[in-house]
Amino acid sequence: MNKIIGIDLGTTNSCVAIAERTGPRVLANRQGHNTTPSVIAVTETGKRLVGQLAKRQGITNPKNTIHGAKRLIGRRWEVPEVQRMVSLVSFVCMEGPHNDVRVHLADRGYAIPEVSSMVLQEMKLIAEQQLGETISQAVVTVPAYFNDNQRQATKDAGAIAGLDVVRIINEPTAAALAYGYGKGLEQRVAIYDFGGGTFDVSILNIGQGVFEVLSTAGDTFLGGEDFDERIIEWLRGEFMREHGIDLRQDKMALQRLRDAAEKAKIDLSAQNETDINLPFISSPAKGQALHLQRRLTRDKLVELTSDLIERSIAICEKAFKSADLKLAETKSVILVGGMTRMPRIQQRVQEYFGMPPSKGVHPDEVVACGAAIQAQLLAEGSQDTLLLDVTPHNLGIVVAGGLFDVLIAKDTTIPTSSTKVFTTVRDNQAQVRIMVMQGDSAVPQQNELLGEFVLDQLPSKPRGEIQIDVTFTISADGIVSVAAKDVATGRAQTIQVTASSGLTPSEIADMTAENQDYVTAFAKPTEKDAEQVDLEGLLKDIEQIMPKVSAVIAGTEFGTEALKKAAAAVERAKAALAGNQRDAMALAKGPLQRALSLFKTVTAKLGGP
């Protein structure tokens, strides 16, 4: 039997795992890390970079580096969240042919599922390398609050990467499975999942090996990146006040701000304050250089982001209320996602739930582990363990300009089905056009259109006399189908509602073929060699020491010159690493070593480290 892997396709980081007899195992990437940045880039030579390599060269190649693609997947171009994100990122976005979002990289436009497929492809490669066999099937997780279009787009991304996505499951559900699998629990748990891009909360009953989701709520535009954005905005504002220069206008500066903000946020989970040092962040005139130096404290970070944290708590409240559940019946709270490392978030969760969060799950890996477990359960046809998930949004129809009629309410366990009778609104109406929508608003326009169909050849009758039975079915794998039947004539019509990822089947086929060509041509995994390891070590050292010395020597002519040289050497080294160019790596080493020894001398004189 072929192995099925579990993939947590995250906004900022992704993770892949496999279930083995002894339990789920996270598969490490070539650099030895259990998670891989969900960042992709295309170099000028057309080479694709994914993960750490792509992230590292982001500063020098901001226009061709895509991060946070998950926030755009399966979304329409004109929605405000997309427009807001498009205005903030350092890569170029544009409207695609099907009202979807495309990004421009190097030579051409890429659809978002294509971008995500590169990340999935990387996860597939990691698994294949670790397991020593070809992998063609995966269970992929998505935020619980994703709608069907977003889920379909994720499936399409898998297809382009040559992966059959056998099941899409919700991230918090996967986390609950990994938390409770095989423990024989009988209790109610809440999953608080604060990831890089999205926030979800799910409440589940666990008992007799059944994991039953009772309620779920979330916000697909609330995540760690919003925290980063707050820090960026703060730094930008401070710099603006001081120098009158808007760093957002400079793509490279923006990318450096973004990296520094993320790092500062992470640092503040472990320490009370951190220094942000960005030398040469701006150069307003030739020969003139401005540096950015700020100290960020935990308290300041809380001040900048407390409304985001409160939003997450309000969503928890909603999850309990909408399913009429009592907070007091919850026996455990499980924290998932990198953001839950933030002390203030842990504290706030403890306050709200009235108990300390459960320890013992790894916030970055638990979702992939849950996906791997579900993959195994499905593959084995398990009789002991079962996931019962819910549909996260209302599903219904809109008939000819009417209101949104909900047929299957949110938080309904799937599989499920529901029937409602509709009628004609005009005399002798020959056809009825039925739009299938998903969303939580009574106003149709604010919901997501999943598909539409027409029931025609209706007999001539006065309005209101024709009865049409409309039955909605959601299967266990989340596929929605709608059957409409004219009660009098028995004429029936069934359509399978394939949510739209913004891509047509032929486009997906083309992209899959193109990707396959690329894989055969380029993507031979290379072993990390000694040269690369050396250079990475040097880079790390110099980046640590540079801010400290720059504060001291930046004023002097000698110092400015030395810093400039060092900065240039750093960029060259990064570019060489990013492009995986052996010769350039060797060349970049010398200047870096010289700069490092010089700085070490300086710090030694100062009595520093």
Place this chain on the structure above:
Amino acid sequence: MDDCDLSAADRSAIEEAEKLAQGTHWEILGLMGEPTATDVKRAYFAVSKRYHPDRYFGKRLGPYRARLEALFVRAKKAHDVLVDDEQRKQYAAKYPAPQPPREPTPEEIAREKRLEERRKQIAGERSAKRKEGLKTELLGLKVRKLASNARAALDSGDLEAARSAVESLSAENPDDKETLFLSGQLLEKQGKRVQALARYRAARELDATDADVTKAIQRLTGRE
């Protein structure tokens, strides 16, 4: 054959469940009496694990996919009603839960115990009788066998074998017409006519109608 990989056993289990699904909420979940909300939940989880289509993931289910989903939806509906106090009350007013057998009173238990003991006793007696009957039957078989051996030996003139058979026969079944008659025959053949006549007469005491015995007495006395 068809587009479905389910085994015959799986199919008939599904059909059985579908029959239950036609009935009340209590029946599909297999509940009776006064189940608590936890009991309802447990029953629902157990049914879900059996009929959720995920159990057959990767198999072709053909028309059974929709049927499994319908079964699951049915169980879920039953659960939703029975787990909610208000809805359950209304439902139970119309379709009361099947009652489990009533707990017996102490008197009933005592009575049942007495009856049980009596049953045992009767059974014991029967069994003793059966044993006795069996013994008799076995004895009859043995006797018949010995008698036929003796007859055969007498007919063939093997007096030694006849003597041994008649001796055994006399030991097993002394007061028997047949034994006495055969014993008489042996004595007659051995030339002990007086003793033989005595045996024949004893046999006639037991059964005066036996033609062979009468004939033997006439032969030895010339009359009677």
